[in-house]
Amino acid sequence: MNNKQKLLIVSDFNADNLSAYLNADQDTQGVDARTAPFGQPAQVLLDGSMACWEDVRLAVVWTRPEGVIDGFRRLSQGEPIFQSEILDQVDQWCVILQSAAERVNAIFVPLWTIPAWDRGLGFIDLKHEQGIAAALMKMNARLLDNLAKVPNAYPLDATRWLRSGGESAAAAKLWYLGKIPFANPVFMEAAKEIKAASQSLLGAGRKLVILDLDDTLWGGIIGDDGIDGVKLGGHDPVGEAFFDFQTALRTLLRRGILLAIVSKNEESVALHAIENHPEMVLKKENFAAWRINWNDKAANVIEVVEELNLGLQSVVFIDDNPAERDRVREALPEVFVPDWPKDKTQYTTTLKSLSCFDQPTLSGEDAARSKLYAVERERRSSQASVASVDDWLKTLNVKVTCEVVNDQNMQRTIQLLNKTNQMNLTTRRLTEQELRDWLADERRQLWTMRISDKFGDLGLTGICSMQVQGDEAQVVDFILSCRVMGRKIEEAMLAILQQNAQRRGVTKLVAQYLPTQKNNPCLTFFQKAMAPCPSDENRFVFDLLEPSTFPECVTVADGAENHE
Amino acid sequence: MSMAENIQNAIYAAIEEINLQRLPDQQLEASTDTVLAGDGGLDSLGLVNFVVLLEEKLASATGREVSLISDGMDFQSGGVFASVSTLCDHIATLVDG
Numbered sequence: 105m106n107n108k109q110k111l112l113i114v115s116d117f118n119a120d121n122l123s124a125y126l127n128a129d130q131d132t133q134g135v136d137a138r139t140a141p142f143g144q145p146a147q148v149l150l151d152g153s154m155a156c157w158e159d160v161r162l163a164v165v166w167t168r169p170e171g172v173i174d175g176f177r178r179l180s181q182g183e184p185i186f187q188s189e190i191l192d193q194v195d196q197w198c199v200i201l202q203s204a205a206e207r208v209n210a211i212f213v214p215l216w217t218i219p220a221w222d223r224g225l226g227f228i229d230l231k232h233e234q235g236i237a238a239a240l241m242k243m244n245a246r247l248l249d250n251l252a253k254v255p256n257a258y259p260l261d262a263t264r265w266l267r268s269g270g271e272s273a274a275a276a277k278l279w280y281l282g283k284i285p286f287a288n289p290v291f292m293e294a295a296k297e298i299k300a301a302s303q304s305l306l307g308a309g310r311k312l313v314i315l316d317l318d319d320t321l322w323g324g325i326i327g328d329d330g331i332d333g334v335k336l337g338g339h340d341p342v343g344e345a346f347f348d349f350q351t352a353l354r355t356l357l358r359r360g361i362l363l364a365i366v367s368k369n370e371e372s373v374a375l376h377a378i379e380n381h382p383e384m385v386l387k388k389e390n391f392a393a394w395r396i397n398w399n400d401k402a403a404n405v406i407e408v409v410e411e412l413n414l415g416l417q418s419v420v421f422i423d424d425n426p427a428e429r430d431r432v433r434e435a436l437p438e439v440f441v442p443d444w445p446k447d448k449t450q451y452t453t454t455l456k457s458l459s460c461f462d463q464p465t466l467s468g469e470d471a472a473r474s475k476l477y478a479v480e481r482e483r484r485s486s487q488a489s490v491a492s493v494d495d496w497l498k499t500l501n502v503k504v505t506c507e508v509v510n511d512q513n514m515q516r517t518i519q520l521l522n523k524t525n526q527m528n529l530t531t532r533r534l535t536e537q538e539l540r541d542w543l544a545d546e547r548r549q550l551w552t553m554r555i556s557d558k559f560g561d562l563g564l565t566g567i568c569s570m571q572v573q574g575d576e577a578q579v580v581d582f583i584l585s586c587r588v589m590g591r592k593i594e595e596a597m598l599a600i601l602q603q604n605a606q607r608r609g610v611t612k613l614v615a616q617y618l619p620t621q622k623n624n625p626c627l628t629f630f631q632k633a634m635a636p637c638p639s640d641e642n643r644f645v646f647d648l649l650e651p652s653t654f655p656e657c658v659t660v661a662d663g664a665e666n667h668e
Numbered sequence: 669m670s671m672a673e674n675i676q677n678a679i680y681a682a683i684e685e686i687n688l689q690r691l692p693d694q695q696l697e698a699s700t701d702t703v704l705a706g707d708g709g710l711d712s713l714g715l716v717n718f719v720v721l722l723e724e725k726l727a728s729a730t731g732r733e734v735s736l737i738s739d740g741m742d743f744q745s746g747g748v749f750a751s752v753s754t755l756c757d758h759i760a761t762l763v764d765g
Contacts, residue, residue, distance in 0.1 A: 118713070120713055121689060121713075121717065124689035124690070125688065125689050127691070128688060128689050128690055128691055130691075130692065272724070275720060277720050277723075277737075278716065278717070278720050281716045281719075281720070281737070282713055282716040282717075284716070284717075287720075288685065288688075288689070288717065288721070291689075292688070
């Protein structure tokens with residue numbers, strides 16, 4: 105399936121090289137880029153009727169500061185200008201950006217830069233009121249402040265792209281020949297980041313890092329060298345490099361990326377090292393799952409992914425051994441297997457340069473996710489001690505707290521809406537503003553589900569919505585995080601929808617399943633829960649004259665006493 | 669390695685980089701017969717990119733600053749950019765001169 109989103113590049117310079125790099129990428133999840141007529145960014149941004157905006161879902165507005173902020177242009181030519189005047193012009197520019205943001209899913213705004221060779225006022229450039237570097241920093245800070253108020257605007261750090269271009273990043277010859285201000289490495293880096301951002305908005309960011317142990321998390325072979333012989337931390341350059349690599353992985357963990365282990369080792373020996381090596385940054389509870397045995401690594405990766413209810417497309421596999429990387433890359437093409445440096449001191453920089461973990465928002469649930477999975481491991485081990493799944497579910501004391509979407513839970517709602525793939529009826533992707541606009545119609549309602557059980561709070565992990573039309577209520581969103589699937593929470597959500605539809609006085613609840621490559625679990629659930637329509641096997645109907653039934657093993661609470 | 673080989677390798681390196689921004693069916697071959705400008709070759713923007721890239725590659729391959737842009741140069745009709753081999757010859761003249 106081709107998921108390419110149409111992307112418009114608006115700039116005051118010739119940005120054809122950027123669109124060329126974006127379009128040359130044959131990834132079906134990439135973007136279909138085009139450039140607006142250059143040199144007239146304000147007109148293009150203000151006039152949504154221009155042909156270049158047709159079907160556009162994403163926009164990049166990349167400008168030179170002197171191209172759109174007249175005060176800065178004059179300042180850079182030595183005219184005395186008050187910074188307040190320049191900042192007023194930045195505010196006006198942001199109003200224009202905001203108007204364009206309203207017609208796309210997301211607008212990317214690279215920060216303004218100046219070429220490294222432009223020394224402005226020399227060493228007093230940052231000290232003097234008329235310094236261009238000082239003015240540019242304040243302009244960018246103002247731009248960030250303004251864009252923070254536009255939920256679907258994403259400022260991008262173009263200074264990093266320029267660093268990739270080295271000394272010739274600002275290419276004078278390209279400018280005079282083609283009105284291209286940057287060298288190609290800058291555009292390549294920009295294309296990489298824009299692609300990662302657009303994929304992330306589609307929920308395609310990677311969610312799990314599966315790691316080898318020997319010579320990956322520590323230096324040496326634990327089975328041969330022993331806990332005192334492996335290199336980790338201490339006064340040793342390689343040991344320090346592994347310590348820093350683990351620290352970088354912990355940073356990912358705090359962003360909500362899960363860690364797991366697939367290693368050819370004796371499990372008891374490896375776990376003993378993880379739990380007892382004094383310099384281990386990552387603790388046993390930081391790993392959501394592990395397979396430490398002598399089996400094929402590709403098979404172990406599949407097992408880990410199944411245990412965590414994730415898809416292979418969520419996985420990054422890191423292993424120092426090129427043969428193991430080849431094996432996983434070949435057997436599981438959906439898994440991202442980055443080339444890994446032989447030089448251990450390069451591990452951290454390689455990890456930090458990966459853009460596959462990008463996500464459009466961060467929430468409290470992200471930071472707590474690994475802990476939730478650790479609790480889940482404990483929960484599953486308790487499953488083994490009870491006779492049946494139903495009996496086990498009863499012992500869990502699952503509680504669903506249902507609440508109408510509101511300002512407090514909006515960010516997490518948007519995140520779930522845009523990230524969840526498996527238990528997702530329609531895979532509808534919306535920006536915050538689009539959801540707010542959709543909810544403005546009183547026939548539409550959306551509820552959030554916060555789940556907890558005897559092991560702890562699992563966070564806001566479900567949403568459902570419906571729209572009343574005539575004598576029926578249509579289920580629009582039915583979304584549940586894979587972390588909590590299969591605990592009758594789906595049944596509780598459906599009963600909540602049925603109950604609310606009954607209160608609205610309609611006679612039928614209808615769910616239309618829209619298939620994707622990943623949401624078959626949702627179809628399976630609806631096939632069991634509701635009657636399929638004879639003329640359409642993906643359409644399910646519930647007669648609301650029947651009473652709605654909540655599962656016995658789930659308690660449903662009203663979060664704000666207002667879910668109807 | 670002879671100067672002619674250095675020049676040819678620099679051209680091939682520039683072609684390799686320019687291919688990164690071209691679709692699979694538009695890739696240029698690293699061959700002396702490859703048409704650079706005109707029908708089947710690079711458009712004007714592509715040629716601008718190519719020239720700037722090539723000047724960088726030549727500087728590191730030959731250790732000399734070579735300017736491929738001259739007054740009145742006509743990119744569209746081909747000229748020295750007609751093919752890789754004509755360009756090689758032209759650059760050799762510049763380097764010798």
